[in-house]
Amino acid sequence: MLHDPLTGxxxxxxxxxxxxxxxxxxxxxxxxxxxxLVTAPDSVLDAARSLxxxxxxxxxxxxxxxKVLAVVAEHDFGDGSPIASLVRQLVGDSPxxxxxxSDGNAEPDDLIATAAQH
Incomplete structure (x- = not known):
C-alpha cells in the first residue's frame, strides 16, 4: 500500500x-x-499529525x-540521537x-531490522 488510509x-x-x-x-x-521507529502509545493518528x-x-x-510510525531523516553529520529525541518529544507519553x-552502506530491510533491535 502506497499511502495509509487512516493517517494519509x-x-x-x-x-x-x-x-x-x-x-x-x-x-x-x-x-x-x-x-x-516509534510505537505510538495511544492514537496513531495524533502521533502522525504531531510528527x-x-x-x-x-x-x-x-x-x-x-501502531508503528517511521521517520527517515537525511543529514550531513552526527548521529540520530537529536532526531530521536525530537520524535520522542513530539509524540509524548513515553513512546x-x-x-x-547509516552512511548508506545498508539495505533498507537490514536498517529496519537493526532499528527494531535498538
Missing amino acids: LPGHALLLDRLEQSLIRARTRGTLVTLV RSGLRPDFTVARFHE RVHWVT
Missing part, C-alpha cells in the same frame, strides 16, 4: 522506497540517514505497522523509540 502518510511500500532512495543519496553524497507538523518537511514520516543511523 506513506505506507510500508512507499517507506521502503524512500528509505532506499535516501540510502543511495547517502552513499553518493557522503551524507547520513537516520531511521526512527508531520513538528518535523522538517524533507523528512519522511510513514506508517510502518499498525518506544528505536533508531539507527
